Amino acid sequence: MHESILVFRKRRYLWLALILSALSMAAYLLHDPQEPPNGGTVLGYTLGTIGALMILWLTWYGVRKRRYASRAGTLQGWLSAHVYLGIALLVIVLLHTGFQFGWNVHTLALVVMVLVVLSGLYGVYLYMKYPERMSENRGGTSRAELLSQLDDIDRRARNVAAKLPDAYRDFVDSGIQRTALGRTLWQRLRKEDNSRIRIDGEVVENPGQEAAMDWLAGQQSRADATLAATIAELSALLRNKRQLLRQVSEDLRLQAGLELWLYAHVPLTAALLVALTAHIVTVFLYW
Amino acid sequence: MKYLIRFITRNAAGGSEFHDRIVEAPVITMGRATDQVLHLKDKRVRLQHAEIERRDGGDVHITTSALAGVTVNGKSQRDARLKVGDVIEVGANVIRIIEAPDGVDFAISFELRADASSEHLVSKWSAPSPGIGGWSKRRLSWTLAGAVLLFGFLLPWFGMQGFLAAGPVHNAHSGIANQCGDCHVTIFERVPDSACMDCHTVTRHVDDAEHAVLGTVRCATCHLEHNEPPQLVNQHQALCADCHADLPATVGLQRAGDFLDDHPQFKVSLKRPTPLDDGSLDWQIEHLVLADVVDGDRSNLKFNHKAHLAADGIMTPDGKRVIRCSQCHEPEPGGVGMLPVSMDEHCSECHTLAFDPDDPTRTVPHGDPEAVLQALIEYYSARLLGDDPDATGQRLRRPGQKLTRADRDRVAAQARTQALDIAADLFERRACVNCHEVTAVDDDALPWRVLPVQLTDEFFPHTRFSHAAHDTEVTSCDSCHGAGTSEAASDLLIPDIDNCRECHGSGERRRNSPAQLTSTCVACHGFHFDAKEDFR
Numbered sequence: 152m153h154e155s156i157l158v159f160r161k162r163r164y165l166w167l168a169l170i171l172s173a174l175s176m177a178a179y180l181l182h183d184p185q186e187p188p189n190g191g192t193v194l195g196y197t198l199g200t201i202g203a204l205m206i207l208w209l210t211w212y213g214v215r216k217r218r219y220a221s222r223a224g225t226l227q228g229w230l231s232a233h234v235y236l237g238i239a240l241l242v243i244v245l246l247h248t249g250f251q252f253g254w255n256v257h258t259l260a261l262v263v264m265v266l267v268v269l270s271g272l273y274g275v276y277l278y279m280k281y282p283e284r285m286s287e288n289r290g291g292t293s294r295a296e297l298l299s300q301l302d303d304i305d306r307r308a309r310n311v312a313a314k315l316p317d318a319y320r321d322f323v324d325s326g327i328q329r330t331a332l333g334r335t336l337w338q339r340l341r342k343e344d345n346s347r348i349r350i351d352g353e354v355v356e357n358p359g360q361e362a363a364m365d366w367l368a369g370q371q372s373r374a375d376a377t378l379a380a381t382i383a384e385l386s387a388l389l390r391n392k393r394q395l396l397r398q399v400s401e402d403l404r405l406q407a408g409l410e411l412w413l414y415a416h417v418p419l420t421a422a423l424l425v426a427l428t429a430h431i432v433t434v435f436l437y438w
Numbered sequence: 439m440k441y442l443i444r445f446i447t448r449n450a451a452g453g454s455e456f457h458d459r460i461v462e463a464p465v466i467t468m469g470r471a472t473d474q475v476l477h478l479k480d481k482r483v484r485l486q487h488a489e490i491e492r493r494d495g496g497d498v499h500i501t502t503s504a505l506a507g508v509t510v511n512g513k514s515q516r517d518a519r520l521k522v523g524d525v526i527e528v529g530a531n532v533i534r535i536i537e538a539p540d541g542v543d544f545a546i547s548f549e550l551r552a553d554a555s556s557e558h559l560v561s562k563w564s565a566p567s568p569g570i571g572g573w574s575k576r577r578l579s580w581t582l583a584g585a586v587l588l589f590g591f592l593l594p595w596f597g598m599q600g601f602l603a604a605g606p607v608h609n610a611h612s613g614i615a616n617q618c619g620d621c622h623v624t625i626f627e628r629v630p631d632s633a634c635m636d637c638h639t640v641t642r643h644v645d646d647a648e649h650a651v652l653g654t655v656r657c658a659t660c661h662l663e664h665n666e667p668p669q670l671v672n673q674h675q676a677l678c679a680d681c682h683a684d685l686p687a688t689v690g691l692q693r694a695g696d697f698l699d700d701h702p703q704f705k706v707s708l709k710r711p712t713p714l715d716d717g718s719l720d721w722q723i724e725h726l727v728l729a730d731v732v733d734g735d736r737s738n739l740k741f742n743h744k745a746h747l748a749a750d751g752i753m754t755p756d757g758k759r760v761i762r763c764s765q766c767h768e769p770e771p772g773g774v775g776m777l778p779v780s781m782d783e784h785c786s787e788c789h790t791l792a793f794d795p796d797d798p799t800r801t802v803p804h805g806d807p808e809a810v811l812q813a814l815i816e817y818y819s820a821r822l823l824g825d826d827p828d829a830t831g832q833r834l835r836r837p838g839q840k841l842t843r844a845d846r847d848r849v850a851a852q853a854r855t856q857a858l859d860i861a862a863d864l865f866e867r868r869a870c871v872n873c874h875e876v877t878a879v880d881d882d883a884l885p886w887r888v889l890p891v892q893l894t895d896e897f898f899p900h901t902r903f904s905h906a907a908h909d910t911e912v913t914s915c916d917s918c919h920g921a922g923t924s925e926a927a928s929d930l931l932i933p934d935i936d937n938c939r940e941c942h943g944s945g946e947r948r949r950n951s952p953a954q955l956t957s958t959c960v961a962c963h964g965f966h967f968d969a970k971e972d973f974r
Binding site: 183184185186187189190191251252253254255256257259263290291292293295296299300302303304307310335336337384387388391394395411413414417418419420421422424425426429433434435436437438 | 480481482483484485504505506507509512513514529569570571573575578579580581582583584585586587589590591600601602603604605606618622625626627628629660662665666667669672674676677
């Protein structure tokens with residue numbers, strides 16, 4: 152049975168995060184330093200150390216998830232802990248600051264950390280929503296199946312075209328070879344269809360197989376009954392292909408969304424490691 | 439309905455074999471799902487791909503909702519009537535309708551086509567996406583990390599050292615400490631006391647070796663920079679209470695843990711006179727528990743606050759006038775204390791020292807009894823010897839004629855008599871006696887003794903108190919001093935601790951009433967001073 156990372160093992164990491172946050176908040180409220188709350192009090196150093204170690208551990212997730220042979224817990228458990236402890240980190244580090252912010256390297260580290268956590272939360276949202284939308288869009292099949300169906304239609308289109316004059320065969324072949332959906336993340340997010348087709352010796356844009364279907368419709372109207380029937384068969388296949396391409400485009404768009412947030416989460420994490428180092432070094436450089 | 443399904447497998451040599459299965463079901467479902475009657479292991483096939491079903495009229499149909507449809511006799515169809523000999527293709531699966539043997543309603547054969555592998559013309563779309571505008575996550579990571587590194591270390595390098603500070607520098611230091619190194623003398627070492635002592639000198643708190651505070655604790659333990667809001671002075675209750683709530687008896691100080699309920703009664707510093715053998719007074723400052731001062735303020739002054747503060751005013755040379763406290767008690771610059779009240783500035787307008795109704799602007803000097811008599815004698819001598827013919831008792835003489843010695847003595851005696859008359863009036867009845875203790879003495883030179891007056895300047899010299907800070911909407915002079923009901927100058931109009939506690943409470947907020955301010959020791963007391971004796 153599939154278990155979401157959010158409810159992994161009876162939400163054990165949610166409870167861990169809640170307890171960690173509650174303990175930090177209780178300590179913050181009970182702690183009464185002889186100075187304004189800041190990162191330099193006993194509690195401030197404690198929370199700061201915990202926060203820094205948590206950041207290192209959370210970052211280690213990027214390493215752990217690539218270690219397929221690792222037996223240190225399941226990857227699902229790691230991700231569940233990664234999500235919940237990442238949120239708890241926000242609480243711990245905010246208490247570490249004593250809510251003192253400024254235009255300095257220390258607040259820079261905080262801001263970068265908050266951005267990392269927020270991008271992570273967005274990632275969690277996507278991982279909760281998008282897979283469902285993806286299977287909804289695919290109607291219970293996989294991307295590979297959609298692509299196989301496309302293959303199948305292409306093959307059948309070639310079979311049908313084989314019964315038609317050479318012009319149709321070239322038409323179908325070029326349409327198949329020049330079918331192209333977005334390749335980069337941006338193109339996929341925008342559901343770009345860069346398909347082209349060679350018609351009457353000229354390569355034209357063919358988004359949604361529109362140009363191809365228009366041309367076929369024109370041919371069909373001028374053809375005799377036998378030819379028209381075969382052309383109609385080809386048109387039906389193209390209509391199916393268009394529908395499948397839409398599904399694939401949507402699938403690619405959703406997958407691009409799933410990948411895109413990592414382009415914020417991962418580089419920001421790298422920036423955070425540097426900012427955190429700068430923060431710690433500076434604090435002790437000017438102790 | 440009873441179906442026969444014949445599964446045909448072909449071997450590499452081209453031979454074939456088959457086995458039959460009888461299925462009793464209303465429909466033959468086919469798809470990739472395991473619950474299908476015909477389980478098609480082909481990724482191009484949907485979970486529930488198509489169904490074969492006999493309809494009411496007896497015709498057998500195949501129907502599908504798959505976009506790719508099924509191919510019946512080479513034609514892609516969604517719904518087709520089936521007859522013996524028809525060939526259905528679903529992906530790489532080939533289904534043929536065959537003659538139904540006896541006892542079976544409908545029969546099909548099933549086989550996997552030899553060319554089952556697909557062309558994967560579109561497999562390029564499932565390849566991993568190549569990043570954003572050619573930027574991989576790794577490249578973005580290095581770039582962003584480098585940018586932060588530049589930001590964190592280059593900005594300070596180019597003079598913006600504040601970018602490294604954890605918070606602002608207090609105003610008191612902002613003008614003199616512009617570089618980190620001004621206080622952070624050695625990197626990776628904490629700020630030494632010497633960095634503070636370059637400018638500051640500090641008095642001691644506890645001087646005996648056992649309890650020495652200064653020199654054992656770094657300045658920056660209590661005096662912390664870079665906080666927001668900026669706060670250089672440790673105002674925490676524990677700063678004092680940690681020791682003073684539980685001092686050893688040998689120290690000889692009363693315990694003080696919290697202003698609300700663990701604080702000694704106020705001790706007041708009063709100037710008090712002690713008569714010496716020669717009749718003069720020795721003024722000494724005594725530190726007394728406020729509640730124990732039974733003889734009040736012994737300034738030797740006579741003054742009635744109540745009369746002066748009468749709500750309907752008091753008679754003055756200009757008629758009735760209402761007098762306010764601040765007309766006599768003026769705040770000193772900064773508003774911490776009050777300027778001294780002076781006879782010249784605050785009293786003499788009404789309490790004039792004039793003595794001659796014929797000459798109301800002529801006054802005797804204030805503050806020196808001998809000078810008063812001397813001034814009177816000089817005044818009347820001058821009048822007796824002067825040129826004014828109307829002057830009382832002046833003797834006529836010819837121009838150019840000089841006074842004889844006897845005349846001079848007589849005039850001097852007369853002037854002295856007259857002066858003593860007036861002086862008696864001033865000292866005993868009209869002027870001095872209003873405010874001063876005057877006694878007649880057997881002394882020819884000056885037959886009166888005026889007790890000298892000394893007013894206490896500071897009643898609580900070792901506490902911080904600012905009148906200006908207490909000038910609020912809810913306070914008036916009277917709410918602490920109660921001068922409006924005081925009829926004698928000996929009334930000690932200094933508020934006691936209960937008066938302060940109306941507004942000032944504990945150092946811990948939760949112990950206070952809503953009307954009380956959280957007040958720690960440092961609100962009134964300083965740490966670095968050397969006046970322990972006052973608190974014994």
